[in-house]
Amino acid sequence: MTQAATWETQGPVGVITVDSPPVNALSAAVRQGILAGVMALDADPAVKAIVLLCNGRTFIAGADITEFGKPPKGPPLREVHEAMEYASKPIVAAIHGTALGGGLETALAAHYRVAVPSAMVGLPEVKLGLLPGAGGTQRLPRLIGPERALKVIVDGDPIPAPQAKELGIVDALVDGDLKQGAIAYAEMLVKDGAPVRRVRDVPIDASRLPENFFADFRKGIARKTRGFPAPERIIQCIEAAVDKPFEEGMRIEREGITELMASTESKALRYMFFAEREVAKIPDVPKETTLRPIAKAAVLGAGTMGGGIAMNFANAGIPVTVVEAGQEALDRGLGIIEKNYRNTQAKGRLTAEEVDRRLGLITGSLRYEDLADADIVVEAVFENMDVKKDVFRKLDATLKPGAIMASNTSYLDLNEIAAVTGRPGDVIGLHFFSPANVMRLLEIVRGAETAKDVLATCMALAKTIGKIGVVAGVCHGFIGNRMLARYSGEANKILWEGATPHQIDSVLYGFGMPMGPLQMGDLAGLDVGARARSEFPDLFPIDPKYPVIADLLVERGRHGQKTKAGFYKYGDDRKAVPDPEVERIIAEEAAKRGIERREISAEEIIERCFYAAINEGARELEEGIALRPCDIDIIWINGYGFPSYRGGPMFYADTVGLDKVHAAVEKYRQRYGDRSWKHSWLLEKLARAGKGFADWKDFV
Numbered sequence: 092m093t094q095a096a097t098w099e100t101q102g103p104v105g106v107i108t109v110d111s112p113p114v115n116a117l118s119a120a121v122r123q124g125i126l127a128g129v130m131a132l133d134a135d136p137a138v139k140a141i142v143l144l145c146n147g148r149t150f151i152a153g154a155d156i157t158e159f160g161k162p163p164k165g166p167p168l169r170e171v172h173e174a175m176e177y178a179s180k181p182i183v184a185a186i187h188g189t190a191l192g193g194g195l196e197t198a199l200a201a202h203y204r205v206a207v208p209s210a211m212v213g214l215p216e217v218k219l220g221l222l223p224g225a226g227g228t229q230r231l232p233r234l235i236g237p238e239r240a241l242k243v244i245v246d247g248d249p250i251p252a253p254q255a256k257e258l259g260i261v262d263a264l265v266d267g268d269l270k271q272g273a274i275a276y277a278e279m280l281v282k283d284g285a286p287v288r289r290v291r292d293v294p295i296d297a298s299r300l301p302e303n304f305f306a307d308f309r310k311g312i313a314r315k316t317r318g319f320p321a322p323e324r325i326i327q328c329i330e331a332a333v334d335k336p337f338e339e340g341m342r343i344e345r346e347g348i349t350e351l352m353a354s355t356e357s358k359a360l361r362y363m364f365f366a367e368r369e370v371a372k373i374p375d376v377p378k379e380t381t382l383r384p385i386a387k388a389a390v391l392g393a394g395t396m397g398g399g400i401a402m403n404f405a406n407a408g409i410p411v412t413v414v415e416a417g418q419e420a421l422d423r424g425l426g427i428i429e430k431n432y433r434n435t436q437a438k439g440r441l442t443a444e445e446v447d448r449r450l451g452l453i454t455g456s457l458r459y460e461d462l463a464d465a466d467i468v469v470e471a472v473f474e475n476m477d478v479k480k481d482v483f484r485k486l487d488a489t490l491k492p493g494a495i496m497a498s499n500t501s502y503l504d505l506n507e508i509a510a511v512t513g514r515p516g517d518v519i520g521l522h523f524f525s526p527a528n529v530m531r532l533l534e535i536v537r538g539a540e541t542a543k544d545v546l547a548t549c550m551a552l553a554k555t556i557g558k559i560g561v562v563a564g565v566c567h568g569f570i571g572n573r574m575l576a577r578y579s580g581e582a583n584k585i586l587w588e589g590a591t592p593h594q595i596d597s598v599l600y601g602f603g604m605p606m607g608p609l610q611m612g613d614l615a616g617l618d619v620g621a622r623a624r625s626e627f628p629d630l631f632p633i634d635p636k637y638p639v640i641a642d643l644l645v646e647r648g649r650h651g652q653k654t655k656a657g658f659y660k661y662g663d664d665r666k667a668v669p670d671p672e673v674e675r676i677i678a679e680e681a682a683k684r685g686i687e688r689r690e691i692s693a694e695e696i697i698e699r700c701f702y703a704a705i706n707e708g709a710r711e712l713e714e715g716i717a718l719r720p721c722d723i724d725i726i727w728i729n730g731y732g733f734p735s736y737r738g739g740p741m742f743y744a745d746t747v748g749l750d751k752v753h754a755a756v757e758k759y760r761q762r763y764g765d766r767s768w769k770h771s772w773l774l775e776k777l778a779r780a781g782k783g784f785a786d787w788k789d790f791v
């Protein structure tokens with residue numbers, strides 16, 4: 092007997108209990124334990140049926156991801172499943188919590204499955220760049236049909252137990268105590284003389300599949316899954332499940348997972364899985380820090396950001412007061428919030444009652460006094476230091492002791508804002524991304540004086556409102572926008588030097604960005620940035636040799652999509668069409684400034700845009716603005732759409748090799764000077780040592 096799994100008998104039922112915290116992942120010890128339990132109970136003539144269940148918060152949550160890429164140890168999962176499937180007496184998997192990946196595959200190797208109604212089941216391997224590699228692609232289609240199985244596996248989303256019962260994944264729901272319910276179910280099977288029901292033997296009726304099913308499915312997901320090899324491999328496995336015998340399908344599945352496991356995409360996604368958990372840990376803030384209660388929130392400003400921020404609180408059931416400077420702005424802001432909710436309702440994603448409930452949690456006001464009892468206030472007024480200071484002075488005078496004062500500033504010095512209050516420890520930056528009710532990222536800006544419990548409370552709050560919180564230090568643009576300035580700065584220079592907007596955008600789209608920076612500019616409105624640059628020149632320093640081309644376009648009335656002309660021209664379908672007029676304007680202006688134009692390769696576009704950002708990221712690590720490379724990666728993936736299968740810019744740099752990245756950075760510094768290619772000693776040291784950002788800790 093091992094500690095990871097134990098077994099006992101209760102009358103005619105043998106019970107195997109897995110106990111391997113935190114999530115009962117299928118480590119070598121767990122696999123060994125289940126195998127030993129099945130063999131022992133199968134050999135015991137007094138046992139007539141077997142129940143497999145787990146202690147702790149969940150059924151098996153999958154393979155042990157920490158074992159991936161390491162030499163195999165212990166019995167392969169396949170062997171465990173075969174022992175289960177070929178046992179001579181029925182095995183019932185009893186599910187609570189989340190039966191995911193290898194966990195569900197283990198349940199599928201059992202002969203019957205029961206679950207508590209709150210359980211979830213799923214095959215999320217695709218999210219790790221993998222496919223279910225322990226029979227999931229062969230057993231699930233046999234159980235629920237190839238059409239539904241394909242969707243479940245390619246989406247990778249968890250399925251609530253009641254729905255899993257309807258689909259046929261789960262045979263029965265158990266109310267009350269799971270162990271007792273599962274034993275009772277097993278006893279019923281024994282009484283009824285129920286057979287061992289091997290999913291592998293269930294036939295698939297291929298004639299019921301719609302014509303061209305697989306070809307149409309491939310077409311349907313092509314855009315969404317570009318750059319990901321896993322979905323295509325999954326489709327091939329399901330095709331095999333339909334066309335080929337079980338063992339042949341298992342062979343194809345095995346080939347698929349072996350290949351995917353070695354792919355950069357899967358390595359990146361597995362890194363992201365742990366990175367998402369790592370960013371929640373702040374080295375000098377203990378996990379046990381007592382949090383401040385957040386029962387009531389407030390937002391200042393009901394503009395583009397304030398409205399979305401307020402919705403986040405309401406979505407999480409936290410009442411929120413929105414304070415504006417004037418009635419008209421307040422009405423407009425609240426109107427937009429209502430419109431957003433009603434749109435979601437129209438799409439069937441929220442009921443009318445739920446929308447009403449959430450709207451009922453949002454109260455508009457013009458009076459600061461109405462903030463007096465808020466536990467947290469998020470300021471989202473104009474990006475202007477004087478306005479922000481004025482607001483924070485008023486908040487200081489109004490708020491109850493212990494209330495958290497947060498600013499949504501994108502660029503301003505949080506320490507300067509905090510200094511106007513008598514309680515800088517309560518001041519923090521909560522930098523939401525637009526649209527604030529949709530984007531998952533929350534940059535949490537830690538001021539010089541921000542109290543640890545304020546930081547810990549805001550990290551927890553991020554989770555409560557469905558965001559991923561990442562800590563950043565105070566500097567111009569914090570982690571993300573500071574790097575973005577380098578990225579877009581290079582795109583601008585490259586335009587001057589001869590590339591067309593369409594060339595730049597399509598290269599960066601091809602790299603995996605959701606949209607190139609110029610098309611993005613057209614979407615957001617070129618006038619917005621132009622206005623900010625002219626109003627706050629200090630916030631947006633411009634390279635005099637390469638002025639911002641967007642500003643030249645705005646001068647010519649080209650504000651982007653809204654004027655049907657920006658970097659592109661637009662028809663009524665809002666499709667971006669390359670415009671020779673823009674190329675003419677740029678060429679003319681470049682000639683005036685004596686900027687030489689030339690052919691620019693895709694490789695140069697990628698290097699300059701991303702390496703400039705990566706070099707800046709390295710400097711943020713040196714300065715302690717970012718805690719770890721993974722914090723930067725999480726920010727770029729969740730806030731800027733960097734492709735997750737490349738693992739974020741810092742992980743990507745490691746896959747390219749820092750020697751190469753550093754050599755290119757040096758080349759561009761020679762060519763363009765220090766303005767946008769400032770020296771990073773960290774990048775240089777790592778490159779010279781033949782290391783990557785993964786090893787950065789040994790170098791600071």
Ligand code: 3HC
Nearest residue numbers: 113114116152153154155156157191192193223224225368
């Ligand atoms: N392997 C190793 N460690 C795992 C793990 C896994 N499969 N799943 C979770 N953990 C670890 C986490 O890293 C975390 O560690 P930490 O406390 O040291 O940071 C701890 O368990 C708790 O995890 P969470 O913080 O995520 O806990 P939650 O309660 O929020 O979520 C969960 C629980 C829903 C199970 C979530 O952890 C999860 O989604 N896990 C991954 C599930 C998954 O992807 N399974 C498929 C694996 S691939 C596979 O099975 C291949 C097969 O086909 C052969």
Ligand code: NAI
Nearest residue numbers: 392393394395396415416420471472473474499500501525
């Ligand atoms: P906005 O101009 O859309 O909204 C600002 C709102 O604040 C206006 O409705 C205005 O009436 C109100 N306001 C001004 N002074 C006020 C005061 N003293 N009291 C109460 N309300 C007041 O601006 P937006 O875009 O929402 O930006 C707000 C903040 O969020 C800025 O600091 C900005 O840098 C930051 N931000 C903006 C992002 C964006 O994409 N728009 C993204 C992330 C941060």
